[in-house]
Amino acid sequence: xxxxxIASSAVIAGLPPGPPLRPLQLYRYMRNPYSxxxxxxxxxxxxxxxxxxxxxxxxxxxxxxxRIIGAPIDQYGSRNEPGxxxxxxxxxxxxxxxxxxxxxxxxxxPHFQGEALTALGGMIRDATLEAFGNLQPGESFxxxxxxxxxxxxxxxxxxxxxDTPERRAAFRDAVRALTKGYGNPAFLMLAAMQIKQDWPPxxxxxxxxxxxxxxxxxxxxxxxxxxxxAKAAILNRVVAARYEDGTPMPxxxxxxxxxxxxxxxxxxxxxxLSWALYWLHRDRRxxxxxxxxxxxxGPDADLAAWMRLPYLDAVVKEVLRLWPxxxxxxxxxxxxxxxDRYVLPAGTTIxxxxxxxxxxxxLYPDPDTFRPERFIGRRFGPHxxxxxGGGERMCPGSHLAVFELKIVLATLLTRYRYTLLDEGPMxxxxxxxxxxxxxxxxxxxxxxxxx
Ligand code: HEM
Numbered sequence: 001x002x003x004x005x006i007a008s009s010a011v012i013a014g015l016p017p018g019p020p021l022r023p024l025q026l027y028r029y030m031r032n033p034y035s036x037x038x039x040x041x042x043x044x045x046x047x048x049x050x051x052x053x054x055x056x057x058x059x060x061x062x063x064x065x066x067r068i069i070g071a072p073i074d075q076y077g078s079r080n081e082p083g084x085x086x087x088x089x090x091x092x093x094x095x096x097x098x099x100x101x102x103x104x105x106x107x108x109x110p111h112f113q114g115e116a117l118t119a120l121g122g123m124i125r126d127a128t129l130e131a132f133g134n135l136q137p138g139e140s141f142x143x144x145x146x147x148x149x150x151x152x153x154x155x156x157x158x159x160x161x162x163d164t165p166e167r168r169a170a171f172r173d174a175v176r177a178l179t180k181g182y183g184n185p186a187f188l189m190l191a192a193m194q195i196k197q198d199w200p201p202x203x204x205x206x207x208x209x210x211x212x213x214x215x216x217x218x219x220x221x222x223x224x225x226x227x228x229x230a231k232a233a234i235l236n237r238v239v240a241a242r243y244e245d246g247t248p249m250p251x252x253x254x255x256x257x258x259x260x261x262x263x264x265x266x267x268x269x270x271x272x273l274s275w276a277l278y279w280l281h282r283d284r285r286x287x288x289x290x291x292x293x294x295x296x297x298g299p300d301a302d303l304a305a306w307m308r309l310p311y312l313d314a315v316v317k318e319v320l321r322l323w324p325x326x327x328x329x330x331x332x333x334x335x336x337x338x339x340d341r342y343v344l345p346a347g348t349t350i351x352x353x354x355x356x357x358x359x360x361x362x363l364y365p366d367p368d369t370f371r372p373e374r375f376i377g378r379r380f381g382p383h384x385x386x387x388x389g390g391g392e393r394m395c396p397g398s399h400l401a402v403f404e405l406k407i408v409l410a411t412l413l414t415r416y417r418y419t420l421l422d423e424g425p426m427x428x429x430x431x432x433x434x435x436x437x438x439x440x441x442x443x444x445x446x447x448x449x450x451x
Contacts, residue, residue, distance in 0.1 A: 014342065025051040058353055059339065068339075097334070125303070126157075140445075144437075152266050159258065218251065279315075281420035306410045325434055
């Protein structure tokens, strides 16, 4: 028999096997997706069908991840979920696919990268000092709470240009209410059940909360138009941007995209900063190496110099490898696709899992260990490192997120000394949409460095 014949005889139409008892899988996924996904990959092989928030075909195999994120633009359709539209809004680009997705992203994503970021660095340093600078020596605190202040402040200043404390306070309340609204178990349950009606009270309450934020955003957009694109804020640039045919993005789409950004951009940063401070203070050797690198530049270093530091870069990458905030990135097939021997029909959801991939011992030897050095002198391909997803949908905020993490860490570590109060290995718990380190990471401020 020829090789082609052997290969074709092995092809299977349909989904790969996976664990039974689907409701139990959803429950386990909500509690701890990391251990669940890795456990199933060991048990069923690194391509299996599982119930997460949807039934999906999951893999963390580098060759299959490469296929998933490298697929042509018309391979995937939109994630048509009524719950998502309710939260992000009908015009949010996260609900689009293919060419319409590309068209929207072209107007937004460039403002989150490169030159555009340089002007935002000072705001990030200010937000960090405001949130962490009022602690007294000996005082203990929960990193998550302070990090939430920084992350929200950063996004309000840099994305929406909220440059007065009053404007930020109004937005902060509205965003916190929104996060609480969609994190409410009754809301999540109704959304998971794909309920389309608007009358259930958790939906009605959420709509009112969202409207308040929409009104604030409309004011911010009107102001951004008056100020023009010279102001550094991302919103100012988005309202001035034009599609190829010269038309602007409609207001409703800008509002929905900004709400999507607010939601996607702040909890993710909180989790990553909490883990970074945890690992650095748990492994003092890594902390010392980082301090050796930061010390010569001092606390008021040029931000571009911090961006060039190899160990700081490696620390951020390693934090996002060990506990990727998003454990699996999902795509809905618009056309059939072959993964390994399985030909999956259109309509199937497939998922590439960083929680599995990032623990592949062939890529990352001794994967449970925090070891930033593994990123020094070694570049991982997009199919080997999935912290920000990949392909057409890759996180538009990835550059901003890394930029922010580096500035916050460098600002804190060049000014303050802390002790970790959490002992032993850390477990995780779900807070709203994100998995957080269970305690939120408790530190004590030991002192402020002489400057
Ligand atoms: C450490 C922080 C962050 C991490 C780990 C992270 C990770 C991710 C991941 C894995 C995805 C899914 C990508 C895919 O499906 O291929 C995503 C999507 C997204 N992220 Fe981030 N993100 C972070 C911060 C941010 C920030 C700061 C922003 C904006 C200011 C942002 C905005 C978004 C948006 C809008 C999407 C949806 C993209 C789409 O559906 O097309 N993220 N992020």
